[in-house]
Structure formats: C-alpha cells, structure tokens
Amino acid sequence: MNIKKIVSIGAVVIVSILIVYGFVLISQIFSDNTKFAEKELYVYVPTGSDYEQVKKIIAPYVKNMDRFEMVAGKTSYPENVKSGRFLFKKGMSSYDLVRTMKVNDPVSLAFNNQERLENFAGRVGSQIEPDSLELLNTFKDSIFLKENGFTEENVLVMFIPNTYDIYWNTSAEKFRDKMIKEYRNFWNKERTAKAVAQGLTSIQATVLASIVHKESVKKDERPRIAGVYLNRMGLGMPLQADPTVIFAMKKKSNDFNQVIKRVFYNDLIMKHPYNTYVNIGLPPGPIAMPDITALEAVLNPEKHNYIYFCASVDRFGYHEFAATLPEHNVNAKKYSDWIIGQGVQR
Structure with missing residues (x-):
C-alpha cells in the first residue's frame, strides 16, 4: 500500500471521527436535557447569585449537568450570571436552557382591594x-x-x-x-383639574374614592354615591360613611380579618380618627385601595340633590337615595326591618 493511499485512508478515518464527534456534540447540545413533569416552570435566581449557586438552583430540573456546563462554558455564561425569573419548558436542550437563563422573564404583577x-x-x-x-x-x-x-x-x-x-x-x-x-x-393635568373642580386634591379624591369603592360593588352606581358625599361635604355635614366606621373598628382592634356586617349606635359614636360620624371631613387616609372606576366616579360624580342613601332590599347590591331625612327614614326602616328578618347580627 503506497503512502498516498495510507494518507487518504487516514484522512477518511479522521473525517469520520470528526463527523461522529460532531454528531455526538450536536446531540448533546441540542437534545432534551430536562427532567421535570410539568410542561413549563419558572426558575428563580436571587440577586447576587454566582454560577455555583445557579447550578444548585437548576439541578433538580436538568437531566445532565455536564452537558449544561459544557454549553454554558462555551457561551461565557459562568462569568455573566443574571438574576431574575426564567422560564423552563419541557424538552429544552442545553443550548435552550443556557439561552433562556440570559433572558429575564417579567412578572405580570397585579393588585387591588388592599385595605392597608x-x-x-x-x-x-x-x-x-x-x-x-x-x-x-x-x-x-x-x-x-x-x-x-x-x-x-x-x-x-x-x-x-x-x-x-x-x-x-x-x-x-x-x-x-x-x-x-x-x-x-x-394624575395628569385633566384628572387633577377634575379633582380641583370638586374641591379636592389628588390625595383627598383617592381617600373619598376608597369610601365610594367600599360602599358599592356596583360600578354604575358609584358616580351617584360620590355625588352624595360631595353634597354632604358642600353642606358641611359629616360624611357618615359606615365603611369608615368598620375600618375604624378593625384598626382599633388591630384585627383586619374580622367580618363586620352591621354597625350599631355605639359603633357610630366611637371616638376614632376614621369615624366619619363623629369627625367632619375626610379620614386621615384611604380605608381601602380604590379601583379606577371608584376614582373616576369621584372625578365625574353624578349631579343631583341627594344627601342620604341606604341599601336597597328590592335591588340587591344597590341603594335607595333620598334628598330629605323623612324620605331617608322610610328607606332606612325598610332596610332595618329586612335585616332583622334575616337574623343578621354583627
């Protein structure tokens, strides 16, 4: 066998080895390297974490850590660890895992209806x-x-x-x-101007909106309720809002888990900064986190001459409104009789 033939055979062998090695390498890089049952899950890397800490965090979800480390090393990930939230999907390869660890996935953070x-x-x-x-x-x-x-x-x-x-x-x-x-x-110029038109600052408008929010879950009724409270404020009357009394009771007892369905006379005369039966004007702060519909109700109140309202027994969730005390007393008695008939205590 001549030298040329030997060299040719050697070259073929080397190329074959390289092809096999390349195939194995590509297989290791791009084949499934996950070991969790879920379709997808989030992995959280705390601020300040280093590469060793990241490996411990992801170890429960990675089938072959050597494969992950090989790809991580080739892409300089160990020197460029990122903290944050990362989405792992079942079937991801080592390459996919390293790549996703470089892309912080945002949280859709939501909140509403918080009392404190x-x-x-x-x-x-x-x-x-x-x-x-x-x-x-x-x-x-x-x-x-x-x-x-x-x-x-x-x-x-x-x-x-x-x-x-x-x-x-x-x-x-x-x-x-x-x-x-x-x-x-x-609180852009338009909303601020609307608050000023009601004689309120943005903070005061939000405090009032928190009361409106607590008074009714019916969004279409909130502008009317806001109009009642603004009418009372315009007349120098106390707001006399039951939700503020309930908030005061919870704050005084430091128990915000209790459910209070009724307030009684002794509650109404309780001395407390949040009790709008004994104090004129708005309480020191909001009694809840009002949603945007309650805020808009205060900024765009219904114009009317009502200064009283109480819960309706005919339209559940809504209220009956009155411009005079005698009218209100009729509505209030009707509701009180209904409550007694239902056996509602505290």
Missing part, C-alpha cells in the same frame, strides 16, 4: 423578590414621604390598582419608584 399598606406589601412581596417587610419599610421611608407629600396614613393612595409587567428581581426602591411614576402618570 401592610396587606399591600404582603401582596406585592408574594410576587417579586423583595419581602413584605423590606417593601413596607421602603414605602414608609420618611424622606420619600416628605418629598412626595404623603404620610404613613395616606401613602396607600400612591398605588393605582392595575397589572404591571415588572421583573421579579426588581428592588423595593425601584418598585416604589415605578409606582410613584405610575401615580403621576394617572
């Missing part, structure tokens, strides 16, 4: 990396409150209920900064 700042911090803390205490301390930061004209009692007005796309590893400070930006965007 503490509840709100807990709600948000369950959806992003900072815990509720860290968030709460950030919201209550004295410098931030002073710079933005808030107090600990009313800072809840800053948070406009909605769904926001935000990264899981957003810091408490950056989350707060995003919320104050959203607050300012909501």
